[in-house]
Amino acid sequence: MFARTPRLTLRPGWPEDAAALTQAIAHESVAMKLARLPWPYQESDAVTWLALPRAPSSAITVILSHDYDRPRLVGAIGIEPIANGDYELGYWLTPDAWGRGYATEAGRAMLDIARYGLGLRRLVSGHFTDNPASGRVLRKLGFIATGRTERRECRARGRRVDCATYTLSLADEECGPTRMAA
Numbered sequence: 001m002f003a004r005t006p007r008l009t010l011r012p013g014w015p016e017d018a019a020a021l022t023q024a025i026a027h028e029s030v031a032m033k034l035a036r037l038p039w040p041y042q043e044s045d046a047v048t049w050l051a052l053p054r055a056p057s058s059a060i061t062v063i064l065s066h067d068y069d070r071p072r073l074v075g076a077i078g079i080e081p082i083a084n085g086d087y088e089l090g091y092w093l094t095p096d097a098w099g100r101g102y103a104t105e106a107g108r109a110m111l112d113i114a115r116y117g118l119g120l121r122r123l124v125s126g127h128f129t130d131n132p133a134s135g136r137v138l139r140k141l142g143f144i145a146t147g148r149t150e151r152r153e154c155r156a157r158g159r160r161v162d163c164a165t166y167t168l169s170l171a172d173e174e175c176g177p178t179r180m181a182a
Contacts (some may be wrong), residue, residue, distance in 0.1 A: 003109040010061035024094040030158035039156035
């Protein structure tokens, strides 16, 4: 799926994105905030991730910013099915893209994809408790904290880490128009 916002394009990752993806994600400060990312991250990891088969019920995209002289890969965002029939929103941004509102902007587009492209009624998400900025993004998107924390594996840290959990009902919310194509 593709989506366009005022400053971003969300699109599937392509094999030729491997170098740009590696440059964007291969930062220890990013790896320590994600559950499944290996550390250190190599271009071969990007090649593997880009080649993974995607379930028809998922939407995984890279985030390209148009705030530069040419579109630049600055992160990724996606929705994937997880246990118990739930769908989870996850995202990351390269460090020099932090604090620019990209995660919220991309998140709003992904919520439209969840509602209208995938027909979902509910999403879950979470963030490691030592990453409160991600919690602020989730709350801006309308997610509600469940009040529970879970211990989740952080591959880069090599251990389980406390993760605050959130949920969002997509059933009754209004959303603005996002230009997207399947």
